Amino acid sequence: MQQNVIITCAVTGNLTTRENHPGLPVTPEEIANSCLEAAEAGAAIAHIHVRDPETGKPSMELKYYREVVERIRARNNALILNITTGPGGRYHPSEDNPAVAGPRTTLMRPERRVEHIAALKPDIATLDLNTMTFGSEVVINTPENVKVMADIINDAGSKPELEVFDTGHIQLAHDLLKAGALKSPAMFTIVTGVKYGFPSTTDVMATAARMLPGDAVWTGFGVGRMSFPMAVQSYLLGGHVRVGLEDNSYIAKGVLAKGNGELVERARDLIEKLGGKIAEPSQAREMLGLPA
Template structure:
């Protein structure tokens, strides 16, 4: 890859559970601590979801986002913060009537899904373009709702990271850019390994990366056992990289990771051994067009 490589650490995510890894960050203190440790290990960006501090289940509470951000900023003002807007788009049809939402549905108005972005104004937030099956559930991001979210994100002065799970998502994002719903150059994330989306293969990532706007800054990643192979594949194709306990809880085959810092350090080591250089937060800001 020409130029330096940005490492994003996705520290906890929405789907990873404490059953999969007992050390999964869940409280604001744990999540903030994981972000700070990842930054020390080489991450320029921390991608943040929040969890209920008692149950460790996913949460959309704005106060939890505010606390995590405040705890990070008390100790590190350089790390780029990327808050998720993914929660609030899941639909589970009831057994009796598939037109009626059943247990597990999280569908929220688009304004609610970005309410924390308008209030906190992080440097980056995600913007999901996928409508797809996800296990027995469906993730729904209609063009109307994505457009509303994009407008609020833009009005807040926040840079959206376009989350792309399949080739149709890339086409939709390209249409948004052409129509002026999004300002370029785009920051994109190619998500592989989610069943019924892009598979974690070199061919799939290569095809997807070639479909992106030529001026886009992009990151590719895989989940589960493909997290590190697809991290390297992204770098080989000219992309940035992402790792973290949202994507994998293993540092090696059958070996649970000690945490996000260890995963980040491994990513940094792999890229440097391949001849790459890692971008610090200031360099990442310049690459992504984010003001200091």
């Protein structure tokens, strides 16, 4: 088990809506405030997506990311910022001709998906390695596109956070590390509970963790009702922990969480009751090889 456990809070994501949770942060101010609330509760890392503040729909607009980062940094210079590059990989085959993109398609050039990383140079940038069925669409992250994104992330001085949803994604990571497209020691996140990917079970998380490079730093989490059980499993297996409204809206069965802060507090309480210590941002930076 880890001596010091890093808690990541994924504050809003792409898929959660205000129908799922009426307090979901949507505007840049709300997202920044929620990141700060999570930090106060014990999170060392904030995982950030942005939304269109008028519609609440996922956005890739640099101005929203910039505002979130500036608002956080005006009040907290220690919190580690992990900004997503996930949007822009979804393909929806149209009914008449699957070779033609349908209206829910967001697929775009890999360079476009990391423009905000090149501009803002966050501590960490996600790098999804999954090509898989995701809901009613397909997420596509080809090895070549991943390499393009990895190069831009590395050039920005950000650390890639490799999100893996199945065993083949881990094998892709090994190949990219061997080819030099990714650098060791790598940072991984094992995602469980997404349909057609890793299920949220102890055996599966343990298997995934054993497949990672020996020097990897990793976090594991579960989606929905398995959020807290898999947070505990990740800690017990030697990993770090992620919670947040992106992954789960509830603090208990049928009880909506007050917000991201309460979810982080619950994760912290569970880890501390098991004998773990929660890493401060400065400790997390050292563990991840990030600049102080």
